[in-house]
């Protein structure tokens with residue numbers, strides 16, 4: 001009696017431990033699934049952010065290009081103005097040289113005239129009179145008189161001429177200077193505009209540098225999220241492996257194949273799930289595998305109509321992706337997919353009705369597969385979901 005009591009206690013304790021174990025696994029799994037979709041969301045956001053940054057960057061770089069074009073256009077206008085200014089400066093210098101020359105000429109003439117007048121004056125009336133008195137005749141006197149006065153007059157005329165020429169050159173020089181002022185002012189405006197454009201360009205350059213920095217940081221974030229995602233998937237895979245082990249390992253023969261509450265039966269008898277669902281962007285179904293699975297019958301999980309029954313191959317004839325595979329529509333918003341079937345083992349074709357449990361194909365390893373297994377998917381409105389809850 002005592003022994004039987006201990007046995008019962010032992011069974012109870014085991015049951016409690018197993019129950020707790022399952023609860024713990026359930027919580028962790030749903031937590032992991034939640035953080036997996038949260039991480040998916042973060043990855044999407046980071047990718048969107050990267051696209052935005054990239055678009056913003058290429059727009060800004062284009063603006064920088066435009067600014068560079070404008071700056072170089074202004075710069076070439078300034079260069080033209082500089083050439084013109086340098087020509088005008090040369091002309092002004094040359095005009096000034098001529099003015100100086102005229103001035104010297106004028107001063108020289110004036111000096112000469114003054115000297116002569118002074119000499120004539122200092123010589124007194126006598127020498128002036130001498131000229132006149134030495135005239136041999138009245139005609140000679142008159143002619144000598146005119147000679148003196150004409151010398152003076154021609155001197156005056158020459159000086160007036162020099163003065164006039166000097167004035168003309170000065171007027172021309174003033175025009176050049178006015179012109180130069182205008183060019184200087186235009187140049188200053190263009191220089192101002194160039195400085196503004198260069199400032200704008202500096203700002204844009206800084207913005208591009210900032211965007212590059214943002215891009216780098218967002219890229220690093222994205223890589224971190226992707227690493228997180230891989231970690232979560234690895235943890236989920238580990239849990240799936242433990243669950244399979246605790247439900248009888250790869251030998252799933254102890255699992256009753258009565259329809260689940262969703263009306264599904266397991267698509268293969270005698271084998272358990274060895275690789276679980278890893279989220280929409282991870283492993284999009286469950287894998288059944290185990291020793292001796294090659295060639296085992298694959299069953300329709302529920303009655304329905306075959307919508308796809310085909311083999312995916314490369315042009316060289318090698319299988320790819322799902323390999324030999326079948327999709328069945330169950331007309332309740334769900335479809336099931338069976339992949340990697342044995343070559344030529346498909347027993348149904350598109351359009352054909354199938355009943356629950358009917359063999360549709362045999363287990364193979366065609367397509368993207370490294371060993372004999374059945375890849376099984378459940379799709380709700382075309383989107384893969386975790387098949388586990390649909391199965392008994």
Ligand SMILES: [Zn+2]
Nearest residue numbers: 285286287375
């Ligand atoms: Zn798979």
